[in-house]
Amino acid sequence: MRKKNDDPVKVDLNNPVFQRQLVSLDKTDASRVLATLKKLLQLTWQQVYLDPGLKWEKITSVPPPPGIESVYSLRITQARRATAYRDGDLLRFLTIEPDHDATYGKK
């Protein structure tokens, strides 16, 4: 699969787990998620990797299944992190979880 870091990011939001968690958010949180997704579509991959607000981090403690190179986490709202992975130009979202560090004011 072709991977160029100066290509714009596209998103895949079709994962039912991601959608289930998205609809369980309150309206304010959901609109923050939408704002982040729209922001992502304005960025190149290189910009995503370096964006201080997104905090793109490789997950090292969960081995990815065959066919998936690495799983990453990124901050999707002030209080939530999403897990996702890159497939070509697509950022495939997996889950949304509360960001416990943000909740307890560690970051």
Added chain:
Amino acid sequence: MHSCKGLMHNGEPLWTSVSSDFSRHYTFEQITSAICSFVRGTIGMNANLLDPKTSVKVIGSSGQISLGKEYAGRQVLIEEREPGVWLVRTALVIPENEAWLHAPQAQHDLQEALAWAQANPPRESDPDVLFKELGNAQEKRRSRKGGSQ
């Protein structure tokens, strides 16, 4: 095969140290058979520890040894028990900032999401369209609930 004949305890055959009350309910054969099974099981469990695979490795000029390709990329815990003696165990290290991912629900959700992603090809989404669709679906569910009450 390990034989149980001749098992001794305090200078007596092992079976004689079993209490007389216990032996009233079980025959000599039943008791010795049970003891032999236990001993064999214990020896079997520890067989790997008693008979470890030994190999000679040469430490390279930069202080490295190889454990074999099958362990490539794995993390290990190295315990130096005394100078020149190490215990090396494969280990899963969870960085503090990934602990949230190992809560049972988060782990379950991630595994479910990964399984779905593996089974379904990628497809580009438009966030605005998705939010509209999910919003409409929620509205429908709410109105159905309201209608049924």
